[in-house]
Amino acid sequence: MHFSSRLLEQAVDEFGRLPGIGKKTALRLVLHLLKQSNSDVSRFTHSLDQLKEQIRYCKTCFNISDHEICEICTSVKRDHATICVVEDTRDVMAIENTNQYQGVYHVLGGLISPMDGVGPSDLKIEALMDRLKNGEVREIILALSATMEGDTTIFYLYRKLKGFEVQISTIARGIAFGGELEYVDEITLGRSIATRVPYERNIG
Amino acid sequence: MHFSSRLLEQAVDEFGRLPGIGKKTALRLVLHLLKQSNSDVSRFTHSLDQLKEQIRYCKTCFNISDHEICEICTSVKRDHATICVVEDTRDVMAIENTNQYQGVYHVLGGLISPMDGVGPSDLKIEALMDRLKNGEVREIILALSATMEGDTTIFYLYRKLKGFEVQISTIARGIAFGGELEYVDEITLGRSIATRVPYERNIG
Numbered sequence: 080m081h082f083s084s085r086l087l088e089q090a091v092d093e094f095g096r097l098p099g100i101g102k103k104t105a106l107r108l109v110l111h112l113l114k115q116s117n118s119d120v121s122r123f124t125h126s127l128d129q130l131k132e133q134i135r136y137c138k139t140c141f142n143i144s145d146h147e148i149c150e151i152c153t154s155v156k157r158d159h160a161t162i163c164v165v166e167d168t169r170d171v172m173a174i175e176n177t178n179q180y181q182g183v184y185h186v187l188g189g190l191i192s193p194m195d196g197v198g199p200s201d202l203k204i205e206a207l208m209d210r211l212k213n214g215e216v217r218e219i220i221l222a223l224s225a226t227m228e229g230d231t232t233i234f235y236l237y238r239k240l241k242g243f244e245v246q247i248s249t250i251a252r253g254i255a256f257g258g259e260l261e262y263v264d265e266i267t268l269g270r271s272i273a274t275r276v277p278y279e280r281n282i283g
Numbered sequence: 284m285h286f287s288s289r290l291l292e293q294a295v296d297e298f299g300r301l302p303g304i305g306k307k308t309a310l311r312l313v314l315h316l317l318k319q320s321n322s323d324v325s326r327f328t329h330s331l332d333q334l335k336e337q338i339r340y341c342k343t344c345f346n347i348s349d350h351e352i353c354e355i356c357t358s359v360k361r362d363h364a365t366i367c368v369v370e371d372t373r374d375v376m377a378i379e380n381t382n383q384y385q386g387v388y389h390v391l392g393g394l395i396s397p398m399d400g401v402g403p404s405d406l407k408i409e410a411l412m413d414r415l416k417n418g419e420v421r422e423i424i425l426a427l428s429a430t431m432e433g434d435t436t437i438f439y440l441y442r443k444l445k446g447f448e449v450q451i452s453t454i455a456r457g458i459a460f461g462g463e464l465e466y467v468d469e470i471t472l473g474r475s476i477a478t479r480v481p482y483e484r485n486i487g
Contacts, residue, residue: 145289
């Protein structure tokens with residue numbers, strides 16, 4: 080691309096570094112911002128600077144929080160004997176949106192991925208062990224992605240957690256609600272047959 | 284969406300205001316920035332703040348520029364008797380990328396659009412007239428989008444420019460190179476038949 084301004088080129092380069100934003104989209108976004116008022120643009124950049132400077136992570140569950148301990152971890156309405164282990168804050172948001180879960184969380188901050196150089200020590204696994212030491216936790220739900228990295232992390236956590244007096248479960252995998260059999264991929268379909276569930280449990 | 288942090292929510296809201304960026308994409312981008320170093324994030328926000336504060340528009344052609352007069356308008360290699368009128372800086376970039384045009388530009392800053400409340404006085408049309416007054420310009424090429432707004436603007440400019448001793452042309456419209464007839468929309472196909480060109484001109 081041939082830029083008429085170095086400042087414009089720099090801003091487009093910076094936007095283009097974001098995942099999924101190509102050069103053309105970056106240019107479109109920057110030109111959009113140029114048309115906004117000064118106060119709109121500075122509110123945009125200030126919100127990012129402020130987030131980056133002031134961001135905190137809950138000292139218990141490591142979810143993003145404005146306080147030292149997050150609202151879920153301080154809530155007396157939640158079941159603190161059940162911990163749902165997730166990869167990042169988006170998973171907490173997704174599970175909270177279901178309104179089906181009343182326990183607390185533990186955010187690992189990633190998944191074990193040798194390809195990306197992420198090992199167990201890069202994740203909040205030791206902190207999870209510490210939470211189990213007082214013996215008050217009865218169940219750990221491993222709600223991790225159904226990917227190679229998710230499976231590797233589940234396997235690692237299972238071996239670490241097995242020494243504790245705690246029920247370890249993973250979220251159910253299978254065919255999504257509304258999914259038509261003929262469009263389901265073979266691995267999911269094969270596994271969902273292998274891990275079939277007695278009908279009484281499904282209607283229970 | 285249920286946010287665990289007000290700062291996070293604000294940043295996602297700001298990102299989500301950008302055109303074509305939904306809430307989920309905004310969250311993904313903000314979480315990506317959170318994983319970057321402080322210096323990476325401040326370089327990103329600084330580049331936008333700097334662009335917005337220091338942006339200048341060429342006093343001759345109104346293209347985005349780092350200088351009072353842009354590089355194209357100051358270049359002695361360009362043909363200053365031919366002005367290509369475009370909507371915005373992206374069009375200048377697109378035409379420059381073709382390496383087919385040696386003239387100069389005039390950036391209107393938009394198109395006439397009563398629906399969006401954009402009238403002729405919101406565009407750099409008077410400034411275009413001023414450029415014609417010294418009598419040195421011989422041709423005006425109207426390179427505007429083939430839309431209702433583009434056609435309206437072309438019609439308006441044509442009436443304003445008719446009084447000057449200047450050749451007015453529009454860029455050719457028709458079937459794109461590589462375009463297969465059966466997939467061309469009816470309006471384009473109909474017009475390209477009505478405005479057919481003698482074969483000798485195409486090979487010339």
